[in-house]
Amino acid sequence: MAENIVIISTTKPNPQQEVAVQHLISKVHEYDQTFRDPYLSNRFNYFSDMPALFLALHGEELIGLLTLYADEDPSGSVDVTLNVVPARRRQGVAKQLWQAARPVLQQYGYHDAEFLVEKAFLTAAPNFLANTELAADPVSEFQMTLKVNSHHERDTDLDVAALQAADIPALLPAYVDAFPDSNKEEANRYLTENLQSHSSCGYVCRYQGKLIGYCAVDFGEYDYLFGLFIAKNYRGQGLGSRFIAQLTQQLAAVRHHSFKLAVESDNPAAHYVYRKANFKDESEIFYLQAEQGLWHLEKL
Numbered sequence: 001m002a003e004n005i006v007i008i009s010t011t012k013p014n015p016q017q018e019v020a021v022q023h024l025i026s027k028v029h030e031y032d033q034t035f036r037d038p039y040l041s042n043r044f045n046y047f048s049d050m051p052a053l054f055l056a057l058h059g060e061e062l063i064g065l066l067t068l069y070a071d072e073d074p075s076g077s078v079d080v081t082l083n084v085v086p087a088r089r090r091q092g093v094a095k096q097l098w099q100a101a102r103p104v105l106q107q108y109g110y111h112d113a114e115f116l117v118e119k120a121f122l123t124a125a126p127n128f129l130a131n132t133e134l135a136a137d138p139v140s141e142f143q144m145t146l147k148v149n150s151h152h153e154r155d156t157d158l159d160v161a162a163l164q165a166a167d168i169p170a171l172l173p174a175y176v177d178a179f180p181d182s183n184k185e186e187a188n189r190y191l192t193e194n195l196q197s198h199s200s201c202g203y204v205c206r207y208q209g210k211l212i213g214y215c216a217v218d219f220g221e222y223d224y225l226f227g228l229f230i231a232k233n234y235r236g237q238g239l240g241s242r243f244i245a246q247l248t249q250q251l252a253a254v255r256h257h258s259f260k261l262a263v264e265s266d267n268p269a270a271h272y273v274y275r276k277a278n279f280k281d282e283s284e285i286f287y288l289q290a291e292q293g294l295w296h297l298e299k300l
């Protein structure tokens with residue numbers, strides 16, 4: 001067990017912590033040849049006061065980070081990411097972070113956690129699953145990336161514009177239909193948050209004047225697309241890839257950033273749409289669960 005380690009928790013990193021976190025993540029990616037960045041905010045979490053980040057400090061050095069993404073109520077699952085600097089691995093840092101985070105999740109009523117791990121890490125550590133008693137969900141997730149040229153002919157049949165408050169009531173039924181695990185309350189929370197945020201924005205797509213789609217974009221070193229859907233009656237017509245192309249071209253002309261998004265392995269139709277929009281697979285992410293042992297999240 002690592003000694004002289006202090007674990008602190010927060011709902012949001014301060015500027016100094018954010019710099020240290022980004023440095024840690026960069027070192028981990030370089031060493032492991034991974035690409036998935038943990039989400040460093042609790043603004044979509046169901047409980048806004050629940051700590052979302054746990055930092056492991058050795059003196060003033062940040063050596064480990066655990067994040068909690070809990071956008072569902074306590075009946076749902078929490079996504080957990082763990083990052084430890086290579087020089088401090090196999091010293092119990094990850095365990096100490098989890099031992100600090102687990103009672104917080106239990107306090108808020110959660111009893112289902114999934115640990116996100118990239119394929120490159122598992123390939124390099126073939127005994128990891130057996131040693132941790134973790135098992136991979138059969139459904140993985142592909143992170144995809146796109147670099148675009150902002151010079152692109154506009155699609156005159158589509159109008160892509162920032163989400164407005166008046167759009168939300170019309171979007172709610174299509175949102176719930178596209179994401180069956182959600183409900184109108186959750187959908188409204190997501191849409192409203194993206195309407196009010198300074199770090200992300202929602203965009204709507206109109207086809208021949210009719211509201212048919214939505215996509216949110218998280219702004220950063222790259223722009224991350226999420227929550228994308230096309231209304232049921234307009235699927236299978238190539239409108240999804242056209243919407244993505246128009247949105248990314250509009251953003252690229254202003255922001256000049258690359259793009260990323262994620263798609264589950266059991267959704268080949270969406271995977272095809274993103275490939276058609278010129279996104280390329282960058283990494284495969286597995287969701288690990290524990291039925292027993294240290295990494296199991298037991299009910300209180």
